[in-house]
Amino acid sequence: MIGSILLLVYRNLVAAIDKIFLVWIVAFPIVYIFVVGYSYSPLIGDQSIKIGTLSVTYTSFLTAGMIGFNAMNGSSVAGSIVWNDKRNGMFQQLLVMRFSKVHYIIGNLVTIILIGLASAGIIILIGFPTMSEDINITLWGISYTVYALVIGSIFFGSFAIILSTKIRSSETHSVINNGLFLFFSFASSAFYPAHGLPVPLSAAFYINPLTYIVDISRAGIFSQIDAFTNIEVLIISILAATVFMIATRSMVNMKV
């Protein structure tokens, strides 16, 4: 069982990771951190952003947000794995080999988490200098961040899988995928704080799961965990479990 799953994870990584994906996963967040972060800083001036009881610079705030953002970006590759397997006949081929649907689903889950964590790890490494003054590493904080990244990867990976299994045409898949991920990206607290926003926009932020993931991972990085963080953990955990169950059902029912 474990051997088959590991083989599928390796296969997913080999089949899914190409140069374009690496550029997508590394270049975009770097552009956001260094170009957007440093370009907006003069506009913002000395004004700091509050995270819990801590005040941080906009660049620190943005870099910490990009960690959760990149976990979402990375895990969305799960959708393209399923999409390609479905379109190119590899799903059916794998099932007539030594693999079952259970292997395939768990293999995808592990792949999503690995890619999500690796994508977030890349941003932590690259962005560390920009937030080193504000960061406060504690074991408790790290566990919150890692949990947020894992649960975020599961949520967005599962979400991408649902889209891939339900949608048939490439054009529709592309439009819906891009549209939704645009909403996830920019109507979230990844780029700007949610407090102080007009109510409708703030509501949009809090129906967006990326907000919870970014908030939790940010709270972990800066060790600013409070009661609201725990509520966010609870909400996103329930959401991720639900979406994962739907994705599993979609994969089980996927026509071969």
Added chain:
Amino acid sequence: MRTMLSKIQNEYCISVSNLKKQYGKNIAYAVNDITFNVEYGTVFGFLGPNGAGKTTTLRILTTLLRPSYGSIYVFGKDLTKNQLEIKKRIGVVSQNPSFETNLTVERALDLYGMLWGLNKKIRKEKINEILNTFDLESLRNVKNDELSIGQRRRVQVAREFIHEMDLLFLDEPTVGLDPSARRLLLDYIKNQVKMGLTVFFTTHIMEEAEYLCDKIAIIDRGKITAFDTPTGLKQKHGKGAKTIELTFKDILGKSFIQLLNTTISKKQDSDNSNSYIDLNGTHTVTITVNNAEEIISDVLKLVYENGLEIESISINRPSLEEVFLSIVNNDDLRNKQSNDGERTTKC
């Protein structure tokens, strides 16, 4: 009875009994009570028109679909209870393309070999062997999504031979292949069969089935309507008919065709209801009769009397394609089977 069944299941590579598949309630059976056995080390041809139930049967045998009813034993083991164990010993080339878009042919073959649990050294050897055998060396470093449909098909078929297997399912494997690639594949399969491989083969190309298969089952509307060796099928379902093909140096006139018709009619016996004459172009005539050997002398006499000169003459058995068409177009047989709900088609 149970001992006998068990003996049959162990004796054959595939043993299917009373298999039925229904996709939903109130929907006609896609596969309707079929029974057949496939011997070890043979090629079993499974032929039928579109929508006859070929692919459904193959999908059930390769564990992609669950049967609605019936038993399937592969290598003497119950397929529904030993899926994983059986799947480790089979290979499947499905009708639809399957490939890893982003990878080169060599990388994709390597990954496929790895999924089959082959170590690096064996993978390397096998990849070189496959690329060489299937004339794919020039495509080694080409990405799968840059290949033509035919090239992709060749890679897909070749890929399956990277791993050891005892049973290979081929679902119309030559679709999209050029004639030389097709012959290369069929000859390679023949060699593998000589070495002990069993092949379950579906195709629409009758020449291929005739060239490759030891036994052929013809399925139509979910039921097996004929089962035999290719020669046996031609003997049984060709009803002993033969065709006499005559090509003349002269243009044939209507009067000669009428005379020919009269001569053949006189020679017809009661079973000769299938006799007919086809005029192919202006110089060639094809006569289909049951008693070709008896009729030929009268035909030649008629030709001589009419002062015609023959360029070529041949007597042939009907092709497998003609037999296939006569079976699947035989409404009488079909109606008889559909009226006989309890009947099981046994091979």
